Amino acid sequence: MKAEIVATGTELLLGETLNTSAHYLTGKMSSLGIEVDYHTTVGDNPERLEQVLRQGIGRSDLLITTGGLGPTADDLTKELVAKVLNLKMELDTSSLDQIKQFFGRRKAPMPLSNEKQAYFPKGSKILPNPIGTAPGAIIETMGKTVIILPGPPFEMRPMFDNFAWPELQRILGPQSERMNERVLKVFGMGESAIEEVLGELMSLPNLTMALLAKRAEMHIRLVARSTETKSGEAKEALKRAEEEIRRRLGDKVFGCDQETMIGIVGQTLINKHLTIATAESCTGGLLGAALTQEPGSSDFYLGGVVSYSNSLKKGILGVREETLNTFGAVSEEVAIEMAEGIRSKTGSDLAISTTGIAGPGGGSDKKPVGLVFVGFATPEGVHAEKFQFYGERESVRQLTVQAALNGVRQHILSSERRQQSGDG
Amino acid sequence: MKAEIVATGTELLLGETLNTSAHYLTGKMSSLGIEVDYHTTVGDNPERLEQVLRQGIGRSDLLITTGGLGPTADDLTKELVAKVLNLKMELDTSSLDQIKQFFGRRKAPMPLSNEKQAYFPKGSKILPNPIGTAPGAIIETMGKTVIILPGPPFEMRPMFDNFAWPELQRILGPQSERMNERVLKVFGMGESAIEEVLGELMSLPNLTMALLAKRAEMHIRLVARSTETKSGEAKEALKRAEEEIRRRLGDKVFGCDQETMIGIVGQTLINKHLTIATAESCTGGLLGAALTQEPGSSDFYLGGVVSYSNSLKKGILGVREETLNTFGAVSEEVAIEMAEGIRSKTGSDLAISTTGIAGPGGGSDKKPVGLVFVGFATPEGVHAEKFQFYGERESVRQLTVQAALNGVRQHILSSERRQQSGDG
Structure with a gap:
């Protein structure tokens, strides 16, 4: 099966918005073994969009469109697909109900213009949009398949994964x-x-x-x-x-595959009935944000302190003035006292701390940008690991979060090993 | 002038590589006032690439290609542009010398296949590539302009900025x-x-x-x-x-333009010599992470507490047990006590708190998913705002961060107004 992906939206042709959807969809096609021959991006211009759709439907078995499903007059994808396929536009009352409900939940009347979003080429199977007001559609006609998806990636992705993907699997059949x-x-x-x-x-x-x-x-x-x-x-x-x-x-x-570092760490903590707390300096809350990214995180994450200033390191975490003065805020010793401090404050089983120089300023020969200490306090003791990361501020912060989570993972793996070998 | 951008490279059609070049170039065209009508991505397939080039040269005044300039047999952009424009391929001896020097610097002989990279459609003006072995070219013929650029963004961008941009300015002239x-x-x-x-x-x-x-x-x-x-x-x-x-x-x-909410809030806090602290529940650290995203944030951000569990809300922030029991953790009252708690704990000028139901679970009829309270404690008093957000967990969390930052911005704006009108 040969496919192509058409994105419409003038914002994509102005350099405002990066077309990540074609990339996402093409990866999905690749896993399904579907060859993608073309990506085309075209503005909200009826003549050009129609010409691109006509060419795509002519030369490919599967055409996937993103964008152009909004309520305004220049959103024309469904209308032009219908024109190219010689199909009438029909109202889908159930979509209309859902759009009305969408506004109802926001205590607002549905603007008349949004009614347009409930019309589809005749014969469409509707792909629901639980996040926005623009449902998508899949049309199978004359040996061709057209899948119509919304433009915003956070609406497009769940719609594709939950509703379009199973349809494609059905169409491909078991022998592909x-x-x-x-x-x-x-x-x-x-x-x-x-x-x-x-x-x-x-x-x-x-x-x-x-x-x-x-x-x-x-x-x-x-x-x-x-x-x-x-x-x-x-x-x-x-x-x-x-x-x-x-x-x-x-x-x-x-x-x-779909596993993430935080997913694995979170699941392991849940399985082992362990709780964790954080004391963050250079990551400024990113580690807590990562630990609470998935639902269910309150089962293992108690919370933490973002001790961005030294007064909070001392005041809430109990880091000693002497340690700060002797070794500096970015040091193994402070990382250790931060981890100990938050563990005793919260009564968590495990605690992690971060302190480092995220940059771009603040570095020195002895303590260059990217130098990070991650502290670990556990029932078995406390220690800190030193890292030297490279890259821009946000990379250093993300790498620190990943290193901290990885440290938790490795701590749990090694206590398991100690228990199995009878040392623990 | 109407332009289109053609990217070639099978890796772009496998979902491995995101086409950032089209986005980059289209932004540049936009500033030059050149209308970009299409982006097309096509694999390293001679028939399909030729057809795309022919169509592009036919319908647009300016065609920019990226990719397909490598030494291997499937790199065919220059050859097919020459075919479409009816031009012969000619050796550019100065490019050949530079490619040989490139290998010379690496103490390696030039593989024979790389000689191909020194051939161009007759009449080309060469665009040098100081970083790699693939020079680009600009061809002006029969009222059309074709710009040929390499695929890797770190080669394409400097070549475009240093060599293609001035050519385009010349072609456009001062009256464009x-x-x-x-x-x-x-x-x-x-x-x-x-x-x-x-x-x-x-x-x-x-x-x-x-x-x-x-x-x-x-x-x-x-x-x-x-x-x-x-x-x-x-x-x-x-x-x-x-x-x-x-x-x-x-x-x-x-x-x-380039301003961001956090940039504006940070700059305003610095200008007003105000410090801020955070007490986060549903955002789990994201608000602190946002406040510390840019360098210089230690000038205004003291830190905060991620009070994910009720015990931390009580223990560190001093939220009263009675308030939690009477109103629940997600309530105006708790948001207020959290903000008051972190303000008095840190001695900051301003404090913000977040508590809400990020979902997807944990919602009820009275407190649905997306319900969020943001607390503000300032020298003038303390209050909380109620929000009802929609979308997935991560959207609710991001919207909460933005709402909290926006609240800070609006607080500062309204104290300015009060001062100006003499009320403060």
Whole structure:
């Protein structure tokens, strides 16, 4: 199946908005084994948009559009798809009800213009939009499939994942070639170091392997192609490769596929019935924000202190004046006292602290920008780890959060090992 | 002048690489007053790439390509541009020398395949590549301009800025129309509400106005076109429109152009010599993270408490057990006691608190998901504002941060007004 993606929106052609949707959708097509031949971006201009839609529907089996579903007169995607496919526009009363409810929840009457959002090309299957007022649609006609999605990525993504994806799977059927993929996520090793350790694994005959550098982690992406009926072999090849990679990289592999560092740490804390607290300086609240990102975080996260000023380090956390004066706020000693302080203040099982120089200013020869100490206080004792990160302020802060979470993960792994070997 | 941008590279169609180049170039075209009508991305497939180039050269005055300049057989951009324009490929000996020098600096002989990178369509003006081995080119023929740039953004951007930009300015001449633009940023009003208030302003004859919904704010983008010599009039039209919009929307307009909510709030706090502290529940640290995003934040941000659990609300912030029991953790009363608590604990001038139901669970009929209270403690007193946000967990949290920052901004604005009118 050959596909193309058409984004409409004048803001995309003014350099205001980056088209992340084409990137997102093309990755999804790739996993489904659908070849994407073109991305096209076109403004909210009826003639040009119509011409692009006509060309796309002519040359591709699947056309996915994003944008142009708003209530205003220049939002024309559905209308022009209908024109190109020779379909009438019809009111979908259930969509209209939902749009009215959307405004009802906001205690506002629905503006008349929004009624337009409940009209679709005849024969459309509606893709609901729980977040906004623009439902999407999927149309199958004359051997072609058109999927119409809204422009804002936070509306488009859940609509695609929850409603369009299953439709595509149905349309493809069991005999189409899929990508069987596995992404292994690594923290604490760079691209070349991983390449060196993996060596000949990088070019196995039956699967492709690619390294992708993300902001605070590395991803190893394994892909083996097969039809759904022969997916057993492909999955076996993936499994063998994964085992070998994990054997070589050990604890550096922290997760796979949709797993995130915070997801793994949170789940582990819940499973072990452990609570955690934070004392943050250079991360300014980002670590707490990460720990509370997923629902259910109140089961393990008690809270913390953002001790951005020294007076809070002393006043709430009980860091000693002497320690601050002797070693400075960015030091192993202060990281340790911060972690101890928040642990005793909150009565949590574990506590983590961060102190560092996020930059761009504030660095010195002895304490350069990117120097970070992460403190860990646990029932078994307290210690701090030193890191030297590189990059801009936000990277240093994100890397610090990731290092702190990874430290928690490794602490729990090693206490497990001690218990298993009978030392604990 | 009408332009389009064509990116070639199979990696862009696999979801591995995000096409940031089209976004970058389109912003540059926008400032030059060049209308970009299309972005197209196509793989390294000779037939499809040729067809896209032919169509682009046919319908646009200016075609900019990125990618397909590598040494391998599937890098075909220059060859296919030559084919479409009926031009021969010719060796540029000075480019060849530079490619050889590039390898020389790396103490490696130039692979034969790289010679290909020194061939260009006849009549090309070469755009040097100081970073890589792929020079670009600009071709002016039969009233059309084609600019050929390399794919990697770190090679493309300096080549465009240093070599292609001056060529475009020359081609456009002093009488060409440029864009004069202004972006006004709004918090606390939705798209349709703004449209209603702006009414006839949305369609003034001498400028275009567009509304863009961002996650936690709305942008109003004003554009007036003019030649460089007549830019005074255009700027005057922008100024008049801006004044009228600000008059109608009042304080809802929080900034413009590159300004951000946190940037404005931070700068205002610094100017007024005010310090601030935070007590966060539902935002879990995001508010502190926002306040510390920019360097220099230690001048106004003292720190705060993430009181995710009730025990921390009581223990560190001094929220009364009775208040929690009577009104619940998500209540106006608790927001007020949290803000008061952190203000007296830190001695800050201002304090903000957040408590709410970020979801997706935890909602009830009386306290639905998205219900948030933001508390403000200031020298003039303490109060809390109630918000009902919609969307997923992360949206609710981001909106809460923005609402809290906006509250600080509005507090400072209104104390200024009180002082000016002699009330304070």
